[in-house]
Amino acid sequence: MAQIRQARARARTTAFPACRQAMEVDLYGLYRQAKYGHPVVLLETFVEGERFRGTVYRAANWQRAGVTAGRTRQDRHTSLQVPVKDLYLYPLGRSFRELLCA
DSSP: OHHHHHHHHHHHHOOSHHHHHHHHHHHHHHHHHHHHSSOOOEEEEEEETTTOOOHHHHHTTOEEEEEOOSOOTTOSSSOOOOOOEEEEEEESSTTHHHHHHO
């Protein structure tokens, strides 16, 4: 828990958004590990491409993995139309592929 407190203090004092976001991502991984006992190896987020460019995510080394189909998970009859979003991924370790495929 001391690591979590130290990381949280560093994240609060950082002004640059990409640096702050990277620190908060590290903090999230530590928090989930401490609470649930297993590591988080990959984070995902969605950015509405027509409204936002995802600049902070790209500056924080998130990787753009593709786009959504413009549907919601509740759309069983393909009748709902929602904005297409960019999918960004952030691996929290070098061996995330091996851990996800195991």
